[in-house]
Amino acid sequence: MITLVYKLSKSSFAVGTLMIFKTLPALFFGSLVGVMVDRFDRKRLMVVCDISRGLLILTLPFIRNVFGVYVIAFLLETFSLIFMPAKDASIPNIVEQRDVLAANSISHTTNYLTMIIGSAFGATIILLVESVWGYLPFFQRLTGPGAAFYIDAATFFLSAAALSFMVLPPEELHEVGEIKWFHIKEDLFSGFSLIGKDKMLKYMILSIGVAILGGGSIYSLGVVYSTEVLKIGEAGFGYLISALGVGLVIGALVSGVLARLVAKDKLFGLSILAFGVAMVAFSSISYYKMVIAIIVFAGLNLAVLNVTGYTILHENIDDSLRGRVFSILQSVIKVFLLMSLALSGIVADIINWILKNLVENVVEQQQLVYLARFNGSRITLLLSGFAVIGAGALALKNVKINNERIGPVND
Secondary structure (H helix, E strand, C coil): HHHHHHHCCCCCCHHHHHHHHHHHHHHHHHHHHHHHHEEEEEEHHHHHHHHHHHHHHHHHHHCCCHHHHHHHHHHHHHHHHHHHHHHHHHHHHHHHHHHHHHHHHHHHHHHHHHHHHHHHHHHHHHHHHHHHHCCCCCHHCCCCHHHHHHHHHHHHHHHHHHHHCCCCCCCCCCCCCCCCHHHHHHHHHHHHHHHHHHHHHHHHHHHHHHHHHHHHHHHHEEEEEECCCCCCCCHHHHHHHHHHHHHHHHHHHHHHHHHHCCCHHHHHHHHHHHHHHHHHHHHHHHHHHHHHHHHHHHHHHHHHHHHHHHHHHHHEECCHHHHHHHHHHHHHHHHHHHHHHHHHHHHHHHHHHHHHHHHHHHCCCHHHHHHHCCHHHHHHHHHHHHHHHHHHHHHHHHHHCCCCCCCCCCC
């Protein structure tokens, strides 16, 4: 979709606007989505969302203006905003309590693997499918630039078909399919009330938000940093993203083992702390091979914090509020990521302006060389790493599991 926007507009600003439209649903509908997930049949919600997303993606090859893509992106993210909390909230309903950690590990491993495979072999997959379609008269019209969208849409339809066979047990805490509109205000605010009153939840979500705020700078500044500091260009940045994906897969696979050696609440905080340390190391070291190893380590810890964080929520949140909590978490992630993408570039530009004025007043060549190593992107990444370390310290101090299930808030 990013490629389509750039093709239609030839504007980096238009691509940035796309990210804004992808975040708006979280701002507008985040709380209401949580109520839907907790009140309606989650299986039906997921099936409807997948079919809707597939149909929306099928329209993209026929879009001829950027605003049309923005509208589709907004609608896609709205359905994704419903699908993700419904999926996350359903995991404890389909596995035994003792298997929740393993289920989260498998879920995240699958997500990361598909991300890597899609990024690395997406073009090859499209060419293979097109070569098959090319021999079938009716499907020949599906070849060409739009093939990627047709394949993407097909994956959503397959997902909907698979979900239709899933069995979710009936809930005892609320009537599935029923929503009491005269209680809508209480439903909307119950999730926020719960998070505000429960120390563990409050600091978990705050820590994740700060970690996203700092960690997101890798995406916005990574290409500039790879080009100007590491001297590996845009292609080299692609290898760094691949290394991050490898680390994510490894981390998801080993999370179960680590969680049996270290208490989940401690592991959650330690993984954020380690991710921050990796960011500081990444922004301080210029040796490419060592940077690759650091990025793998960062991805590993990012996966561990995701798996352990989701498992803590699954094991400690009552099912009647689980959808609202996960919906709020998804909204926090999207909003803080957007803030990171927007602010990190501005901060880097301000630092570059300050350094430029300093350099103009520097006479000694040795000092010029020293300042040239620390441009805006590098210093911003370094500051972001320290922010993530702070988030890890905050989580270690305040995220404590008390083995009491967190249920509905009754005021």
